[in-house]
Amino acid sequence: MGARRVRPGGELSPRALAAVMNLPSLVTLALVLAYPIYYAAYLSFHKVALAELRRGVFPFVGLDNYRRVFADPLFLLSLKNTFIFTVVSVGAEIVLAVTIALLINERSVPLSRMTRVLILLPYAVPPIANGLIWAFLYNFDFGFLNRILFGAGVITTPIDWVGNPQTALYVLTIPYIWRTLPFAILLVHAALQGINPELYEAASIDGATAWQRLRHVTLPLLRPIIVVILVLRTSFAFTVFEEVLAITQGGPGDATWVAAWYSYRRSFAPPFDIGVGAASAYVLAFAVGALAIAYVKMIYRRIE
Amino acid sequence: MRRSRLARLGLNLANLLVIGFFLLPIVTAAIGSLQSEKTLRADTRAVLPREWTLDNFRVFLSGGAQSAGSIYEQATYLPDNVKKIYYALGNSVVIAGSVTLLTLVFAALSAYAAVRLRLRWLAWLMELSVLARFVPIIVLMIPLYVTFRRLELLNSMWGVIIAEVGFLLPYGILILAPYFAALPQELDEAARIDGCTRFTAFVRITLPLATPALASFGAIVFIVSWNDLLIPLILNNRAEFMTVPVVVASLVGDVHVFFNLMMALCLLAMAPSVILVLLLQKFVVQGLAAGAVKG
Numbered sequence: 001m002g003a004r005r006v007r008p009g010g011e012l013s014p015r016a017l018a019a020v021m022n023l024p025s026l027v028t029l030a031l032v033l034a035y036p037i038y039y040a041a042y043l044s045f046h047k048v049a050l051a052e053l054r055r056g057v058f059p060f061v062g063l064d065n066y067r068r069v070f071a072d073p074l075f076l077l078s079l080k081n082t083f084i085f086t087v088v089s090v091g092a093e094i095v096l097a098v099t100i101a102l103l104i105n106e107r108s109v110p111l112s113r114m115t116r117v118l119i120l121l122p123y124a125v126p127p128i129a130n131g132l133i134w135a136f137l138y139n140f141d142f143g144f145l146n147r148i149l150f151g152a153g154v155i156t157t158p159i160d161w162v163g164n165p166q167t168a169l170y171v172l173t174i175p176y177i178w179r180t181l182p183f184a185i186l187l188v189h190a191a192l193q194g195i196n197p198e199l200y201e202a203a204s205i206d207g208a209t210a211w212q213r214l215r216h217v218t219l220p221l222l223r224p225i226i227v228v229i230l231v232l233r234t235s236f237a238f239t240v241f242e243e244v245l246a247i248t249q250g251g252p253g254d255a256t257w258v259a260a261w262y263s264y265r266r267s268f269a270p271p272f273d274i275g276v277g278a279a280s281a282y283v284l285a286f287a288v289g290a291l292a293i294a295y296v297k298m299i300y301r302r303i304e
Numbered sequence: 305m306r307r308s309r310l311a312r313l314g315l316n317l318a319n320l321l322v323i324g325f326f327l328l329p330i331v332t333a334a335i336g337s338l339q340s341e342k343t344l345r346a347d348t349r350a351v352l353p354r355e356w357t358l359d360n361f362r363v364f365l366s367g368g369a370q371s372a373g374s375i376y377e378q379a380t381y382l383p384d385n386v387k388k389i390y391y392a393l394g395n396s397v398v399i400a401g402s403v404t405l406l407t408l409v410f411a412a413l414s415a416y417a418a419v420r421l422r423l424r425w426l427a428w429l430m431e432l433s434v435l436a437r438f439v440p441i442i443v444l445m446i447p448l449y450v451t452f453r454r455l456e457l458l459n460s461m462w463g464v465i466i467a468e469v470g471f472l473l474p475y476g477i478l479i480l481a482p483y484f485a486a487l488p489q490e491l492d493e494a495a496r497i498d499g500c501t502r503f504t505a506f507v508r509i510t511l512p513l514a515t516p517a518l519a520s521f522g523a524i525v526f527i528v529s530w531n532d533l534l535i536p537l538i539l540n541n542r543a544e545f546m547t548v549p550v551v552v553a554s555l556v557g558d559v560h561v562f563f564n565l566m567m568a569l570c571l572l573a574m575a576p577s578v579i580l581v582l583l584l585q586k587f588v589v590q591g592l593a594a595g596a597v598k599g
Contacts, residue, residue, distance in 0.1 A: 011501045014421045021417040021503075022429070024410045025473055032470020033436055036447035043447060053450075103318055108307055111319035118326050120588060124577035125329070126531035126549045129570035132556070133329040136336055136563045142344055144332045150349040158348075178329065186592055239440040242533055246556055260442040267446050268538065274446055281443040292438030296431060 037285075044279035050272045058275075065279035074254060075280055078262040081169055082284075085258060086237040089173040089180075093233055094226060096177070097184035102218075104185070105192050116189075119182045127179055131246025134175040138162050138247065162248050165255035172256055175243045180236070184229045191225040192218070231295045235288045259284045336567035337361070344564060360568035364389050383558060385551045386569070388543045393572075396547040398461060399536070400529040403468045407525050408518055410469065411476025416506050418477070419484045420492065430481060433474035441471065445538050452539055463539045464547070468529050476521055479591060483517040484510060520591030523584045527577045548573045 012020065044065050046058035069075050103109075104116045122130070137144045138161035149155045162168045195218065203213045241260040248256040250265070263284065267277030307315065336344070337360050339353035347354070367387045385392075418426040448467055449458075457463030487510060495505040511518070533549040540546060546554070552573050555566050581588055 012503075014502075015423065017502055018417045018421045018423050018426060021413040022426070025414040025477070028410060028466065028470045028473060029436070031451075032448070032467050033439060033444070033474075036444045036451060037439065039447035039451060040443055043450065048450070053453075100322055103315065103322065106307070106315055109312055109315045109319065111316045111323070115319050115322050115326075117582070117585060118323055120581050120585060121326055121330065121578065123527060123588065123592075124531075124581040125574045126533065126552065126570075126577070128533045128549045128553045129333075129573045130329060132552060132566050132570055133333045133336075135556075136567060137329065137332055139563070142348055142563060144336065144351075147349060147351045151351045175329075178325070183592060186589055235438050239442055241442060245553065249557065260440065263442050263446070267449075274450065278443075278446045281440070281446060284440055285443045288438050288440050289435075292435050295438070296434050 040278050040282060040285075043275055044282050046275055048274040048278070053272075053274070061275070065275045066283075068276055069280045069283065074257060075262055077254060078257040078259050079283075081255075081257060082238055082240070082259040085169060085173060085176075085240060086234055088170060089176050089237050089240075090230065090233045092173065092177055093181050093184050094229060096181055097188050097229065098219075098222065098226070100181075100185050101188035101192055102214075104189060119185055122179045122182050125179070127242035128246055130175055130179050131243045134178075134243070135247045138171065162256075163252055165252045168248055168252060168255045172243055172247060175247065176237070176240055179243075180233065184233060187225050187229055188222060191222055195221050227298065228295075231291055231298070235291045235295075238284060238288050333567040333570050336563055337565075337571055339564060341562045341564050344562070360564045361572075363565065364569065364572075382565075383554065385543050385546060385554045386565070388546070389548075389551060389569075389572075391544050392546050392548045392551045395461065395545060396530055396549075399464050399468070399547060400526050402461075402465045403472065403529040404522050404526045406465065406469045407472045407476050408522055411473055411480055411521070412511065412514070412518065414473075415477045415480035416484050416510060419481050420489070420502070420506075430477065433477045436474040437478070441534050444471070445534055448535075449538050457539070459540050459542045459545050461545065464536045464545075467535045467539065468532060471535070472525050472528060476525065479521045480514070480517055483514055487513050516587070516590070519584070520587040523580060523587050524591045527580060527588075530577050 011017075043058070045060060045062060046052075047061045047064075048058045052058050100115070100119070104112045104119070106112045125133075136142075140146075140158055140160045140163060143158075143161070145161060146155065146158045149159070161171050199217050199221075200213055203217050208216065239260045240258055241264065244250060244256055244258055244261045245264075250257045250261055259280065263277045263281040266280060267274045335352065338356050338358070340355070340357050340359060343353040343355055343357075363382065364386050367390065414429065418430055444467075452458050452463045452467070457466070491509050491513070492502075492505045495509050496502065500508065531549060532547075533553055536545075536547045536550050537553060540550065552566075552569055555569070
């Protein structure tokens with residue numbers, strides 16, 4: 001440390017202090033985020049499978065991994081499934097989040113208070129445990145959902161919830177929505193509390209009905225937070241993994257292969273083709289990255 | 305706003321529907337875990353079992369010492385991972401605890417520097433933190449595996465701790481920075497006139513004032529780390545280093561383990577974070593809202 005940098009009284013200059021205080025974060029971020037992001041790109045241009053891992057030599061193959069990924073019908077199917085899964089789950093979440101947030105905002109309804117506490121439960125449940133529980137709910141022979149429907153007299157023969165390739169992907173969105181909906185509800189609820197009650201009073205005096213107040217006062221004021229939820233949830237739904245692992249493992253057939261599942265299976269299951277896995281993960285990262293940049297631009301515009 | 309009696313009835317019913325949806329998996333796991341395989345197989349249409357039992361919990365809490373034969377008709381063996389459930393619980397506690405502590409310390413240091421020292425590269429660090437929250441964890445898993453393999457950090461506690469801290473840090477910096485910025489700077493300045501350095505002012509003045517933000521974020525970090533599957537799944541494959549979610553995941557597709565035991569394990573896996581969430585409701589809500597709204 002040069003003498004120039006140390007103030008009288010032994011205090012570091014702001015520049016030196018900033019460097020020292022950020023050292024732990026920078027080292028960790030470099031090791032866990034920066035280097036792996038670079039290294040994933042490196043791996044995606046090299047042949048890396050079991051034999052290469054053992055020898056420690058990864059031959060350069062150029063764009064070969066990407067070519068193989070895009071020539072693989074299973075990858076294209078995974079992308080399509082990811083897209084459908086995202087649109088369905090995020091769309092449903094936004095509608096449900098606004099509805100439930102309005103519901104728990106009702107102070108004169110005693111049960112709303114209980115709902116407000118219980119919506120926090122999904123946070124506490126490990127996604128993989130949630131997945132296994134839904135696997136049990138959906139099970140054809142012993143499943144709990146069929147038991148409930150039998151008990152209610154709704155069905156007479158059991159339903160094979162995730163056994164139908166046509167509907168399995170849609171059925172798979174429900175556990176995911178269960179796990180991630182609270183986040184959206186909490187954000188909408190926080191935004192609702194920021195709305196000035198005088199606006200509602202003014203609208204009532206002007207003779208607006210409850211529906212008109214919702215349509216012309218509440219929803220327009222919720223628009224910014226809905227956009228935030230849309231971007232955040234979309235980027236996370238792109239990477240859905242635990243529910244697929246626990247409930248369908250990609251099946252029946254390949255009906256629920258999604259992008260993250262594809263990368264995982266290519267890399268960590270036979271033939272352990274880490275190069276191809278990295279290339280497919282990078283394609284996913286680019287899709288999410290475009291959304292992330294849009295998000296950053298959006299919130300910085302809001303702050304200014 | 306006052307509602308008519310009919311409207312209130314409707315709203316209460318709507319609440320019941322929402323509560324029913326959110327309790328469905330929890331109730332399912334509870335009922336499933338409190339009956340034997342025999343009971344579950346005997347009647348495939350009953351919601352509630354004829355006989356209740358705690359045997360599922362006894363079997364794995366005794367590490368398989370208690371015979372599984374009493375409740376398992378066709379399956380008579382317990383996977384090794386489940387036998388070592390106490391290792392997994394210990395590992396999960398150590399990992400989630402260390403990750404919480406380290407993430408809080410690192411994030412607080414960075415956030416304070418970013419807010420009070422106002423250097424340009426620190427502003428970039430903030431923007432990068434927002435971007436970093438979007439990096440799909442599956443993208444990092446592959447290079448992390450290869451890198452940690454080379455550094456001999458596979459099958460160790462440190463590997464998982466370092467990886468999770470790195471993944472949660474950007475989130476922490478984003479939550480703590482606006483909170484520090486909102487604290488009155490005059491307090492820092494007064495402390496410095498009294499002879500504190502910037503750093504001791506941070507430790508003695510800012511950190512104690514930021515206790516609510518630290519608690520909110522700490523609770524969230526602990527829960528995220530406790531629940532995390534991918535990082536320990538890929539980095540650690542030996543039973544001694546597994547965390548609870550990895551043990552749960554290892555049961556996927558195991559034909560010898562029946563749903564009853566799985567549900568009991570799922571309840572065990574969620575218990576600590578459920579308790580934490582219910583105790584710290586207010587902090588959890590604040591932390592979650594802050595993470596998304598304040599950029």
